[in-house]
Amino acid sequence: MAPLSLQLVNLLAAVLLLIAFAMLSQRRVLSLIRLFAWQGAALAASTIVVAHSMSQPHLYVSAVMTIVLKVLFLPWFLHRLIDRLNVRWDVETLINIPATMLVGIGLAIFAFALATPISEMASTVTRSTLGIALASVLLSFLMMIVRRKAVPQVIGFLAMENGLFFAATSATYGMPLVVEMGVALDVLVGAFVFGIFFFHIRETFDSLDIRHMEKLKQD
Numbered sequence: 001m002a003p004l005s006l007q008l009v010n011l012l013a014a015v016l017l018l019i020a021f022a023m024l025s026q027r028r029v030l031s032l033i034r035l036f037a038w039q040g041a042a043l044a045a046s047t048i049v050v051a052h053s054m055s056q057p058h059l060y061v062s063a064v065m066t067i068v069l070k071v072l073f074l075p076w077f078l079h080r081l082i083d084r085l086n087v088r089w090d091v092e093t094l095i096n097i098p099a100t101m102l103v104g105i106g107l108a109i110f111a112f113a114l115a116t117p118i119s120e121m122a123s124t125v126t127r128s129t130l131g132i133a134l135a136s137v138l139l140s141f142l143m144m145i146v147r148r149k150a151v152p153q154v155i156g157f158l159a160m161e162n163g164l165f166f167a168a169t170s171a172t173y174g175m176p177l178v179v180e181m182g183v184a185l186d187v188l189v190g191a192f193v194f195g196i197f198f199f200h201i202r203e204t205f206d207s208l209d210i211r212h213m214e215k216l217k218q219d
Helices: 003-025 029-054 057-085 097-121 127-146 150-172 177-205 210-218
Strands: none
Touching: 003 029, 003 097, 003 127, 003 150, 029 057, 029 150, 057 150, 097 127, 127 150
């Protein structure tokens, strides 16, 4: 990979990590959706750079699928969903934002420490971004844990899938195309299932706060 291309990949990896931290600290659902779309755009751009530099044509298809699914369709679908549910509230967290960010920084340090020996064994030139990919996955998982509402948790799940896809691109120059198409279909179906799930929660509890579901365990 040419030095310029490698620098571009590293830059886009840093953008992905910054967006993951921004999503972790965000209080508005609409802003979370916009950040998710930007994360998808950065992921697609990184995939295109790797495809061009390493002559991997199937990654172009992956980039197009990412743009269509994660930059265009899913943000539009989530916007329509929150409009139908009439939810514009602030995001509630189990712990306050400063404490969440401190935990996130700790997870990022742990991810880099964990990825270092793996990166040294890897043969791909993009192995230096593996730590960032793992940090993005852990930050997205943290966002799922600390949110009280169902919609931000689903956005965290989708962002975690972005991190996993970026890790696959960095470590192996992408998965086989049939696997990537299968994953994209799973994400698409999952989005529709989550949408139906949201409506059922809203109809049952008149709220999307997951704390209300704990009543089912008590009963």
